[in-house]
Amino acid sequence: MKADNDRAPPPGHPALPPSRAGVLLVNLGTPDAPTAGAVRRYLSEFLSDRRVVDYPRLLWLPLLHGVILNIRPARSADAYRKIWTDDGSPLRVYAARAAAALGARLGDRAIVDYAMRYGQPSIAARLKAMQAQGCDRIVVIPLYPQHSRSTTASVGDAVFGGLKPLVWQPAIRVAAAYHDHPAYIAALEGSARASLSALGWTPERVLLSFHGTPKRHLTDGDPYYCHCMKTARLLRTAMGWSEAFAPLTFQSRFGREEWLTPSTSDMIAAAGREGVKRLAVMTPGFLADCLETLEEIAIGGRETFHANGGGEFAALPCLNDTVYMTELLEALTLREAAGWIEG
Numbered sequence: 001m002k003a004d005n006d007r008a009p010p011p012g013h014p015a016l017p018p019s020r021a022g023v024l025l026v027n028l029g030t031p032d033a034p035t036a037g038a039v040r041r042y043l044s045e046f047l048s049d050r051r052v053v054d055y056p057r058l059l060w061l062p063l064l065h066g067v068i069l070n071i072r073p074a075r076s077a078d079a080y081r082k083i084w085t086d087d088g089s090p091l092r093v094y095a096a097r098a099a100a101a102l103g104a105r106l107g108d109r110a111i112v113d114y115a116m117r118y119g120q121p122s123i124a125a126r127l128k129a130m131q132a133q134g135c136d137r138i139v140v141i142p143l144y145p146q147h148s149r150s151t152t153a154s155v156g157d158a159v160f161g162g163l164k165p166l167v168w169q170p171a172i173r174v175a176a177a178y179h180d181h182p183a184y185i186a187a188l189e190g191s192a193r194a195s196l197s198a199l200g201w202t203p204e205r206v207l208l209s210f211h212g213t214p215k216r217h218l219t220d221g222d223p224y225y226c227h228c229m230k231t232a233r234l235l236r237t238a239m240g241w242s243e244a245f246a247p248l249t250f251q252s253r254f255g256r257e258e259w260l261t262p263s264t265s266d267m268i269a270a271a272g273r274e275g276v277k278r279l280a281v282m283t284p285g286f287l288a289d290c291l292e293t294l295e296e297i298a299i300g301g302r303e304t305f306h307a308n309g310g311g312e313f314a315a316l317p318c319l320n321d322t323v324y325m326t327e328l329l330e331a332l333t334l335r336e337a338a339g340w341i342e343g
Contacts, residue, residue, distance in 0.1 A: 017134030029118030124162030146227035183331035212250035272308030
């Protein structure tokens with residue numbers, strides 16, 4: 001076996017950073033500010049992605065730029081202002097904290113960073129920065145447990161697109177779906193039990209709300225619906241819940257075509273009309289709180305429940321920057337980086 005110093009560059013060779021492994025966490029994205037202009041820039045990038053909206057470009061782009069981007073940004077900015085923090089967008093804040101916590105857990109075994117699929121920091125920029133730090137092997141972990149063409153697949157597009165300008169490309173592994181990973185289910189269980197015990201009251205029903213997608217994606221072969229179903233089933237088993245107590249629902253519908261059902265907002269309203277007085281909503285597919293959980297569910301869902309006769313309402317927090325999140329990310333890293341990062 002050669003000595004370690006035999007691997008050193010010869011005299012006069014340009015200095016190179018030590019070879020390192022890296023982990024890049026990727027979430028959906030967020031505007032830079034809760035303003036109409038920032039939201040317009042964000043939505044333009046997001047809704048121009050063919051993975052997100054796959055309608056014919058000749059029909060979709062004039063509608064997007066002629067109507068949607070002139071109407072929706074102001075309304076969305078109002079929603080973002082309701083959840084914005086002193087540190088910025090919750091989604092970006094939690095991504096930074098989760099990366100820092102995982103980095104502390106991994107120590108000198110890997111460099112950990114984070115990026116957004118849309119907005120800043122971009123995937124391409126962070127890949128280039130990680131390579132400059134010596135990362136010649138990078139594990140990309142999309143923060144979407146259930147694989148979807150409009151989320152996980154889009155991250156893959158951006159990752160490999162970001163490699164195109166690089167002369168010396170790092171080796172890349174994109175994490176597989178982890179909708180049924182024991183560490184994910186354990187994290188959801190631990191977080192749910194902690195959140196429910198802190199309520200001071202016991203829910204009569206807990207909705208398991210996942211982000212919706214067009215129903216045709218299922219018939220096209222997208223595994224997302226099946227992944228959500230399995231996550232819900234495993235979580236119910238871990239918590240000792242029945243399907244009647246914890247039904248699966250889908251939120252955040254966009255457009256006029258048929259989406260996955262049942263609708264979260266419809267189920268919240270129905271619970272109130274049926275006489276349910278204490279309702280909780282858990283969002284297992286979101287690893288970090290964001291507009292969809294904090295404004296759509298915690299604010300809008302509460303208003304819907306009360307308008308239909310309900311009483312106590314709780315939107316259970318996501319994993320965010322808790323120890324449950326750190327343990328999940330460490331487990332995923334060690335699974336995906338086998339041979340690159342020692343356990």
